[in-house]
Amino acid sequence: xxxxxxxxxxxxxxxxxxxxxxxxxxxxxxxxxxxxxxxxxxxxxxxxxxxxxxxxxxxxxxxxxxxxxxxxxxxxxxxxxxxxxxxxxxxxxxxxxxxxxxxxxxxxxxxxxxxxxxxxxxxxxxxxxxxxxxxxxxxxxxxxxxxxxxxxxxxxxxxxxxxxxxxxxxxxxxxxxxxxxxxxxxxxxxxxxxxxxxxxxxxxxxx
Numbered sequence: 698x699x700x701x702x703x704x705x706x707x708x709x710x711x712x713x714x715x716x717x718x719x720x721x722x723x724x725x726x727x728x729x730x731x732x733x734x735x736x737x738x739x740x741x742x743x744x745x746x747x748x749x750x751x752x753x754x755x756x757x758x759x760x761x762x763x764x765x766x767x768x769x770x771x772x773x774x775x776x777x778x779x780x781x782x783x784x785x786x787x788x789x790x791x792x793x794x795x796x797x798x799x800x801x802x803x804x805x806x807x808x809x810x811x812x813x814x815x816x817x818x819x820x821x822x823x824x825x826x827x828x829x830x831x832x833x834x835x836x837x838x839x840x841x842x843x844x845x846x847x848x849x850x851x852x853x854x855x856x857x858x859x860x861x862x863x864x865x866x867x868x869x870x871x872x873x874x875x876x877x878x879x880x881x882x883x884x885x886x887x888x889x890x891x892x893x894x895x896x897x898x899x900x901x902x903x904x
Contacts, residue, residue, distance in 0.1 A: 704748050708736035716742040723747050723766045725784070735772065747784075759796060771808070786835070804835030812838075813864070815847040822852050839874070861889050861903070875903075 702720035713719070717740050720732045727749045735754030740746065744758045749766035752774065759778030764770075768782055771790035776782070780798040789808035794800070798812050801820035806812075820835040837855040838844070844856070845864035856862065857874035867881040875889045889903040 702748070704730050704732060706731060706733045708734060708738065708754060710737050712739045714740060714742040714744075718745045720748045721745050723749065723784070725766065727766055730766075741778075753790070777814075789840070801833075801835045803833055805837045807838060807840040807858075809841045810838045810844070811842075812844040813846040813848070816844050816850070817848075818850045820852045836868075842872075859889055859903070861892070 705720040711734070722730060730748040732746060732748045732750055734752045734756055737754055738756040740756065740758050741760045743761035746764045747766040750764060750768040750770065752770040753772035755773045757775045759776065761779050762776050763781045765782060765784040767784045768786045768788065770788040771792070773791045774788060776794040777796040779796055780794055782800045783802045785802045786800060786804045786806070788806045791809045792806055794812045795814040797815050799817050801818055803820055804818055818836050820833045821829050822832060823829050834853050836850045836852065839856060839858040841859040842856045843861045845862050845866065847865050848862050848868065850856065850868040854868050854871055856868065856872045857876060859875045860872045861877045862868060862872070862883065863877065863879035865881070866879050866883040868878065868883045872878050873885065876885045877887045877889055877892060878885055890901065892901065892903055894900065894902045
């Protein structure tokens, strides 16, 4: 069975697996504990979606996903198994987040962003500092950027529109739009329009 609580508003034709918890109450005190999920949601077993968030239509989760409170999430949001969205995030339409991804508090993700498996984002400049909670800010991921496997993005960083971040990169500075970044620390190596397809499926995959 699944556990849907009275503070949950579900749209039409939801598909909710057994073992799902909807409307879980956070220990944090928040103003509105209503969880709203739009039409055609598919939530797979083991997932927990906290009270106090707004999620648009066509939500899809993998297994064992956690979505915390006070998140504003758009339509056509896909998030796959074992990924976590912490509280207070803003996520646009058409965002796809793969497995084993952590999104910290106060992160902003614009429309059509893709995040590959194992990516991790940070929001705390000085972990352990008594004042760290006063200056927390997750990264800002601008529209259409692509984040590769096992990328790490540090607090306060902005990744520009349609930028591509190569696998394993560590992003410590802002990334210009349509840039390709690799390495640790991440460095711009070219424009996305310069990338060629190595599999001969197309000449320029990002044009």
